[in-house]
Amino acid sequence: MIRKRLLSGIAFITLALSACNDNDLTVGRSLTSATDVLTTTAATFNVTTRTVAVDSVVARTTECYYGRIKDPETGAYITSDFMSQFHILETFSIVPQDSVVSKENDMVVADSCEVVIYLEDAATFCDSLAAMKMRVTELSTPVEEGQTFYSNYDPAALGLLRSDGLSKSKMFTWQDLTVSDTERSGSDYYHNIRIPINESYTDKSGRTFKNFGTYILQQYYEHPEFFINSYKFIHNVFPGLFFEVTDGLGFYSKVPYAGIQIHYRTISNDSVYNTVTTLAGTSEVLQTSRITNENDILHRLANDNTCTYLKSPAGLFTEVTIPVDDIMQGHSNDSLLAASLAFSRINNEVHDKTSLTVPQHVLLVCKDSIDSFFSQLRLTDSKTSYTADYNATANTNQYVFNNISALITHLAKQKAEGQKTDAEWTTKNPDWNKMMLIPVHLEQVQSTSYGTTTTTTVGVEHDLSISSTRLVGGNDSNFPPITLSVVFGRYDK
Numbered sequence: 001m002i003r004k005r006l007l008s009g010i011a012f013i014t015l016a017l018s019a020c021n022d023n024d025l026t027v028g029r030s031l032t033s034a035t036d037v038l039t040t041t042a043a044t045f046n047v048t049t050r051t052v053a054v055d056s057v058v059a060r061t062t063e064c065y066y067g068r069i070k071d072p073e074t075g076a077y078i079t080s081d082f083m084s085q086f087h088i089l090e091t092f093s094i095v096p097q098d099s100v101v102s103k104e105n106d107m108v109v110a111d112s113c114e115v116v117i118y119l120e121d122a123a124t125f126c127d128s129l130a131a132m133k134m135r136v137t138e139l140s141t142p143v144e145e146g147q148t149f150y151s152n153y154d155p156a157a158l159g160l161l162r163s164d165g166l167s168k169s170k171m172f173t174w175q176d177l178t179v180s181d182t183e184r185s186g187s188d189y190y191h192n193i194r195i196p197i198n199e200s201y202t203d204k205s206g207r208t209f210k211n212f213g214t215y216i217l218q219q220y221y222e223h224p225e226f227f228i229n230s231y232k233f234i235h236n237v238f239p240g241l242f243f244e245v246t247d248g249l250g251f252y253s254k255v256p257y258a259g260i261q262i263h264y265r266t267i268s269n270d271s272v273y274n275t276v277t278t279l280a281g282t283s284e285v286l287q288t289s290r291i292t293n294e295n296d297i298l299h300r301l302a303n304d305n306t307c308t309y310l311k312s313p314a315g316l317f318t319e320v321t322i323p324v325d326d327i328m329q330g331h332s333n334d335s336l337l338a339a340s341l342a343f344s345r346i347n348n349e350v351h352d353k354t355s356l357t358v359p360q361h362v363l364l365v366c367k368d369s370i371d372s373f374f375s376q377l378r379l380t381d382s383k384t385s386y387t388a389d390y391n392a393t394a395n396t397n398q399y400v401f402n403n404i405s406a407l408i409t410h411l412a413k414q415k416a417e418g419q420k421t422d423a424e425w426t427t428k429n430p431d432w433n434k435m436m437l438i439p440v441h442l443e444q445v446q447s448t449s450y451g452t453t454t455t456t457t458v459g460v461e462h463d464l465s466i467s468s469t470r471l472v473g474g475n476d477s478n479f480p481p482i483t484l485s486v487v488f489g490r491y492d493k
Helices: 002-014 213-223 231-236 295-302 324-328 368-377 405-421
Strands: 023-026 037-053 064-070 077-084 112-119 134-140 167-172 190-197 242-246 251-255 258-267 273-279 287-292 308-312 316-321 333-347 360-366 385-389 396-403 434-449 454-461 467-471 482-492
Touching: 037 295, 037 308, 037 324, 037 333, 064 242, 064 287, 064 467, 077 251, 112 251, 134 190, 167 190, 213 258, 273 295, 295 308, 295 316, 308 434, 324 405, 324 482, 333 405, 360 368, 368 454
Parallel strands: none
Antiparallel strands: 023 037, 037 316, 037 482, 064 077, 064 251, 077 242, 077 287, 112 190, 112 258, 134 167, 134 242, 258 273, 308 316, 308 467, 316 434, 333 396, 333 467, 333 482, 360 385, 360 434, 385 396, 434 454
């Protein structure tokens, strides 16, 4: 127990030590046993970085973005479309059929139906009155769980869109001028796009309904078993919608959720009420984003070796090479107690409304496991993956990873084990000591216990917002090199 406490204390203290070159620090015998002395060695090593352009990322997300803008930094055009399924709560229900007033030929019908896309505040560089055109199209088949889609996927080429199903175009602006200023300024108002879908609808069996809402209502009364959960609904009633930007420029917004609202009249206690049933596209069901970027511009930035870049969506990552061999040389019998690494941001020279948001969270993950990390919905394990938040204070302005000692130990062990059976292991695994720094969105929940609020990360996804920053690094940097500070410890008898 004494040794464990001592080790944790030393690890904590040495994180604050400034870099020194192989200075030995001896901890007195009074802190351990009469015969054990813990000797620590601190050192620093240079870390190399470069920018990597990526043409796509794993498309599954709980945060969808929609729109098309011209990147004010690069002039590149960025388009974000998305697909959404619709969620059915296990407690979902519609009033008994006898309570519905809206009927034709004794069959329940919907008076009207609409698709609604709710929007958050547009980016500062967007035009709130930019004229945009969109198209919403029914999927032909469910997008199954377990499949990995990337952000450059083409749903039409993959046969995911139903050619003879629901399809509707709509002109819109982010700021809907058909809504009064008073209503738009209300605290409960959400900017939204409403697409009426009141035309007759024909299902896959060839049966025609008054409108899409009528189809949903009649399916519910004929097959209530299809509405017991989202899986049954998606596979038997409606697989989802694809939302595509078809024209316009200057709009880009996060979409908290999309929904389908079905309006009809019901009666209760001799009074008639206007009733709405909503099907919501939320994080409980599958959502995927399609990002269209100009890769030639991204590659041009990636070739700038005076710095490295972080840029989203589906844009630029920073590759980090950890000098594992240099760090471990001469320390085969020592324990790596601490290893701290920080990436400093280069401040923008111009500050105005065209300035892009700085990525607020980054993921440091082994380069060869990026796809599996995101496609398998992993969380960080503090061994092969870590997250850091952007610290914007004037004397920091960094992404700091306080202790990645477990990562370095893991990489060294992985190499040693590989070379036991294959002398050419490092040649066959050229990325064995390479990490990737990636802008991410953290899905977090908060809980309060005894007056203390705890934030827990429950999901890590690619950041699909418009964000960008330059970091110190690159082969031709004018700044001091990035350094990794480490502390080793060993017990001497």
